[in-house]
Structure formats: C-alpha cells, structure tokens
Amino acid sequence: MIKSPHWPQNFPMNTRCTWTIITHESKHLEMNFHSNFQIPDSDGNYVAVYDGSDTHASLLGKFCGSELPPNIKSSSNNLFLVFNTDFFGAGRGWKASFRETLDPNENGCGGYLTNSAYTFGSPVSNVTRRYEKNLDCVWIITAPVNKLVNLTFNSFMLEAQSAQTCRYDYVKLYDGNNENANLAGTFCGSTVPAPFLSTHNSLTVKFITDNSVEREGFNATYTTVDRPCGGIYNATSTSLTATSPNFPNEYPPFTLCTWVIDAPPHQQVRVVVEAFHLHSGQDCSRNYLELQDSPTVRNLQMIPFPIHIQLPSLFVKREKTHHLVIDLLMILCERHIQSIMHCAPLKVC
C-alpha cells in the first residue's frame, strides 16, 4: 500500500515524490487506486504511472481531479510512480495498493479482447489442473459501437462462498470497460452463472483467487451481437431511420431503447416522427417516446399518451447544442405501426 504524503490529510504543496515498485522477474504488477481520490486540477498537480523503472518508460496514465483512475497493469515486473504538486490547491491525495500477478499474454490471466467471439477462462496449472493462488486477472471485452457483448459461462467451479459472501475466489462482471463501471454480479462456488448481455459495447470480467483452496476454475465464451434497438449515431445530411424493434410488427414488452444522435458542431438535429402507435395507457409512465435535447435536460418534449400523432410530426432541437437523446420505453405491446424517426442536421442561422 502506498499513499500521498499526510494522507488522509491534505498533501503538501510544491512537492515531488517518486516510488519504484518491483516484483519477481517472471511476474507483473497490478495497481489500483482506492476511493476518495482527490488531486485538485492544475498543471502541476498529478500522479503519473510509468510502465517500467523510470520516467523514460511508457506513461500508463497521468491522473488528477476526483475521478477514480482505472486499475493499472504493468507489462514487466516494475512500475514507477511520480506524485507532483504545485502551489495551486491542496487535496486529500490518493492511496493505492498493488499486487503481483501473471502475464496476461503468456498465461491468459486477463487481457484486452476485441475479437467478435472468443473463449477464455481461468489460467490453470498443468500439474494440478486447477487455477493458481493469488490471481488477479482482468479481461476487458470491447465490441464495435452499437454492438453488445453476450457472455456465457461454459463451466464454473470456484471455491465456495462463506457466510453467503464470495470472499475467497470469485468472478466479478462489470457492465462497462473498466472496474469502475456498474457491478453486474459477483460469482463463486459451483453454480454456473446465467448468461449476461452488456448494456453497451464493453464488458469487464475480473477473476480473483486467494492463497488457499483451488478449484477447476471457469470457462466462458462471449459473442458480439447487434443491439435490438437504439445506439449512438452521427447525423448527416442523409436521413437516418430509427424504428422500434420488429417494426412494423409488434414490439417486445419491457424494452428500453436509447438513441444518442450527434450532429457536427453548429448544426442541429431534426427529427420527424413518421409513424407512431404505442399501447394506450393512463399516462406516459409505461410506454413512451421521449426526446431530450442533451443528456442532462430531461422531458424537453415528452409525447403525451394515449396518442396517435398526426403525421408528419416534427421536432427540432431548441438548444444550440449538437447532441440529442431519444428514449423509447415500451412495456405493453400493441400491434401495427410504431415509431420511425429521421434525423438530419439543420443549419443554425
């Protein structure tokens, strides 16, 4: 464990500290910052991590602010840290822990996966046919934009939980591209976890083992699949069509689709709802189409319900930002036509 000077009190100004972290030659290092990371933002305030023994090694990250940095893995057996502060603003600083781990490339303990489909699992000893002690493996799976990651466990045999908690050996799934993303589940024991479909185009799988009791481990396969609806799109002068799933047939129940549409700077997004038919209800809480002018402004225009829009219905962004979010929530089903939208940038006068 290492930390900034005076932690958790404010660190001193105009200070430079360095740390060299070394482990066994065949091993690698993983380092993670703890919560309450706080380095006031200024040019001379930062903590920098280098993938080697000095600042000539490649820079893995330079961090300040209050957002927790991602976990870091070395490509060799050492890491070099620099903590620099200037005369502007003191803060609590940071605390980090590190541990030795396996080489992601040679032993399959984690790595960055970008294939459209791949099978991976716990690194297993050739002698015992069980996983090793003290593992900390992280796989980060990234699919193309507007694709999702579908992960299925083929086998799963880890040390059992204790007091209903997976505290010894476990697998954690994070619904995003790092360990700060939403935790989707923690698994241990011998029950094979259910398949998992990511919310966006990335998924992080973490595998931890402690220093006693090893089992056969796990094996999992992921595939990348198309989103059923929604996605991130760039509006151009050519119209883009968005529809509810299965359009023009009945949409599935309990579906939330989000389209994020960006236009180039100084242009607007124009949406024409050409067809619209959601299930009738008391209000908009169960089935609705919502247009937001930016991610932070909600309910700019919520189409009231029950409704059958007179066509064509036109929506033009009012703000001069170039970001539009469209949410379509469908809980009850209705046959026939639902919604279709065209988007095109519109020049701001």
Ligand SMILES: [Ca+2]
């Ligand atoms: Ca264990």
